[in-house]
Amino acid sequence: MVCPNGYDPGGRHLLLFIVILAAWEAGRGQLHYSVPEEAKHGNFVGRIAQDLGLELAELVPRLFRAVCKLRGDLLEVNLQNGILFVNSRIDREELCGRSAECSIHLEVIVDRPLQVFHVDVEVKDINDNPPVFPATQKNLFIAESRPLDSRFPLEGASDADIGENALLTYRLSPSEYFSLDVPTSNQQVKPLGLVLRKLLDREETPELHLLLTATDGGKPELTGTVQLLVTVLDVNDNAPTFEQSEYEVRIFENADKGTTVIKLNASDPDEGANGAISYSFNSLVETMVIDHFSIDRNTGEIVIRGNLDFEQENLYKIRIDATDKGHPPMAGHCTVLVRILDKNDNVPEIALTSLSLPVREDAQFGTVIALISVNDLDSGANGQVTCSLMPHVPFKLVSTFKNYYSLVLDSALDRESVSAYELVVTARDGGSPSLWATASLSVEVADVNDNAPAFAQPEYTVFVKENNPPGCHIFTVSARDADAQENALVSYSLVERRVGERSLSSYVSVHAESGKVYALQPLDHEELELLQFQVSARDAGVPPLGSNVTLQVFVLDENDNAPALLEPRVGGTGGAARELVPRSVGAGHVVAKVRAVDADSGYNAWLSYELQPAASSPRIPFRVGLYTGEISTTRVLDEADSPRHRLLVLVKDHGEPALTATATVLVSLVESGQAPKASSTHSAGVVGPEAALVDVNVYLIIAICAVSSLLVLTLLLYTALRCSALPTEGGCRAGKPTLVCSSAVGSWSYSQQQPQRVCSGEGPPKTDLMAFSPCVPPDLGSVDVGEEQDLNVDHGLKVSPFKFRTHKFYLWKL
Structure with missing residues (x-):
């Protein structure tokens, strides 16, 4: 415990403990301590827990707390050691004034069980207040x-x-x-x-x-x-006088009302009323002086009564009269010059003029975008303004004169990347603290035609069935231009070229605005299998920019050609071929062969042969090969057979609907000695120059089976890798075509992949087997009839090419 005198004699601790213990017994739990005022934080007051007989370990569990009704922050108890110490400054005069006794009453409360103790801490006075007179x-x-x-x-x-x-x-x-x-x-x-x-x-x-x-x-x-x-x-024989005839005072603007400007002190050598001075403004002072200042008549103190604004008035000239109270009164005069000092109380002002907007994206570096002027009503450093720009790119501020700036272009613009910039100009003065203002400026970038129209892909593949109606919509091209307004207005046109002896525009046209491509006339697969051309897209800029896209239009075959019988063995529907057959031939002997071709392709060109029954000869000993067209005997001929037979052979393709042709073969049965020698050769199926065409239909069947299987796998892989996402349009019915080889169109494998019909409202697609012209490497296109090449393909197949009219076929053999 600290004594009031500032020292702690060791012999007094025991005495203090005895006194406290006695006070505990006599006062039923009331303790008394003393502490000098102005004691520092942490100053020891007393071991309150020990003096109250409480164990340190039970202070927290029993919720030990000390409550002061006056100010609870003056004293504090350390719950770890049970010591009462000074927590904040204690001022005895503030607590008790001039009272002789001053103490702080603490109410100590513990729970479990509930106990209440009263502790008085006497605040000892120290000599910390000097004598004070009412006035200096x-x-x-x-x-x-x-x-x-x-x-x-x-x-x-x-x-x-x-x-x-x-x-x-x-x-x-x-x-x-x-x-x-x-x-x-x-x-x-x-x-x-x-x-x-x-x-x-x-x-x-x-x-x-x-x-x-x-x-x-x-x-x-x-x-x-x-x-x-x-x-x-003394007697009133002297007028009041000021120490100076003119006073100069400096005061900051916006000073608080009631602030003293100056206290004048006039002197009068006289005495009493003769020397008693009264101060007042001269009658000639301006009204604005009276509005902003007042003077105490007795003390001569001039104070502020209105707001002082440096920007409105920075100098006040005040004439003061000092008058004594003698008889007669006498007066003295002086002038007070009040200079108002500037404070940084005005925010800079920003003015944007001469805006050159929008800015072309091809504008040169240094192009002036806007003129900026700033103003600050303050003076000195408070009125010195600097400007900054955010963001810095692609513009900058250039100082042209005091408080004048130009906003200029500092780097290249690209409207397609950024079409507009939101700029913030910040003006900051040099005051302390500084004030600032901001102005926003939106700079729009005007478009320049620097982007050509672009197609999504350089090439499109379109499939159109032949015999389409004139004006049929077959595809729509679309190009996008990154520019704006007229620079992005795209028009489409054909890139004219010759297709054979005719111009491209006689086949197709393109709508200038929509990009829709139309077939102007029916297309013929037999005449034109592939129509490849370019469509040009041009914008409306000056100068215009453009780009081209390639369209490959594959004309799909339809069954529009009936089978045609070959000469000279076929006389058509109006004539007949005559054959002499010995009666001695056995069963299976080939007596004749009907040959026919179909100008169509694929399924539509696959021919089958049927022998029509004759009403006059119900027992005809002949039959015709379904796919070979060979007429052979079905049994051994005998004498009962009629010597002449008229055979009617129906040639039918596999189109939808099927088209047919008929051939008449007249067979005469003769004795063995009457048959021509050529019959032996003819029965073998090889007659003069036509031997190269032996078994053509048989080879077609083999080719269909082998190549179709191979192409199914090839087309699936090819389509998945390159053309799975290729968009296109049909003319009469929208669809998503698959890119395939031109010669595969109409094949059996193609029919399995192409469920939709292009430019057709017909029923479901064919699913039957049909002949086709397969995709082959370019080097195979030069193979002539009779030549044979080995191709290292997937299964080690051997290809034998042959040419059939205008189509080239390849027979794949194991």
Whole structure:
């Protein structure tokens, strides 16, 4: 525990413990401590837990707490060691004023079981307050005619402390005119005063300056002083005068109302009312002075009454009159110049003028976009403004004159990347703290035709059935232009070229605005299997830009050609071929062969042969090969057979619907010696130059089976890798075609992959087997009839090419 004197004698701890213990027994749980005021934070007060008989370990579980009704933050208990210590500054005068006794009452509460203890902590006074006089200066006006021993009362000092610390003694500075009259303790009624010891002479000594000192009884001693100004009064023969004829005062703008500008002090050598001065504004001062300032008539203190604004008025000229109260009154004059100092109270102002918007994206570096001017009503550094720009790219600010800037282009623009910029211009002054303002500017980038129209892909594949209606829509091309407005307005046209002996525009046309491609006339697969051309897309910019896209239009075959019988063995429907057959031939002997071709392709060109029954000869000993067209005997001929037989052979393709042709073969049965020698050769199926065409249909069947299987796998792989996502359109019915080889169109494998019909409203697609012209490497296109090449393909197949009219076929053999 810290003693009031600042030392801690070791022998007093035991005595203090005994006193506290006795107080505990007598006061039923009430403790008394003492602490000096102004003790520092953490200063020891007492071991409160130990003195209350509480164990340290049970302070927290029993919710130990100390409550002060006055201010709970002055004292605090450390729950770890049970010590009561000073938590914050204790000011005895603030707590108890001048009361002789001052203590802090604590209510200590613990739970489980509930107990309440009362603790009083006495706050000891220390000499921390000096004597204080009501004023630092006391003016005494004494007429020079006052007699000796005249007493002039003075107001003593006061001390906020108590006891000896507040016991005051007074002394007066040496003076031949006055002495100090101090009352004794039993003369409390009689105040402190000055006693005149020598007659005053105003002309010799117009005023006296005395110093009155008050000393308290504390240790160490503290003192307080007051200046005593004794003015000797005289008759009113002098006017009040100021120390200066002109005063200059500097004060910041926006100063608070009531702030003192200056306190004038006029002097009058006269005494009493003759020297009593009253201050006022001269009658000639301007109204704005009266609106902004006021003057105390008695003290001459000029204070602010209205808001001072440097930007409105920075100098006030005030004429002041000082008038005494003599008879007659006399006046003195002075001038007060009040200069208003600037404060940084005005935010910079930003003005945007001469905007050159929008800005072309091909504008040159240094192009002026806008003119910017800034202004700040403040002065000096408070009015010095600097500007900055965000973001910095692709523009910058260039200072052209004081507080004038140009917004110029600093790097290249690209409207397709950024079509508009939101710029923020910040103006900041040089004040402390600085003020700033911002202005937003939206810079739009004008488009320049620097982007050509672009197609999604360089080439499209379109499938159209032949015999389409004129004007049929077969595809739509679409190009996108990254520019804007007319620069992005795309028009389409054909890139004219010759297709054979005709111009491309006689086959197709393209709509200039929509990009829709139309077939102007029916297309013929037999005439034109593939129509390849380019469509040009041009924008409307100046100069215009453009690009081309390639369209491959595959004309799909339809069954529009009937089988045609070959000469000279076929006489058509109007003639007949004549064959001589010996009666001695056995069963299976080939007596004739019907040959026919079909101008169509694929399934539509696959021919079959049927022998039509004859009503006149129900027992015809002949039959015809379904796919070979060979007429052979079905049994051994006998004498009962008619010598002449008229055979009607129906040739039919596999189109939808099927088209047919008929051939008439007249067979005459002769004796063995009458048959021509060529019959042996003819029965073998080889007749002169037609031997190269032997078994063509048989080879077709073999080719269909082998190549179709191989192409199914090839087309699936090819389609998945390259053409699975290829968009296209049909003319009469929308569909998503699959890119395939031109010669595969109409094949059996193609029919399995192409469920849709292009430019057709017919029923479901064919699923039957059909002949086709397979896709082969370019080097195979030069193989002539009779040549044979080995191709290293997937299964080691051997290909034998042959040419059938205008189509080239390849027979794949194991």
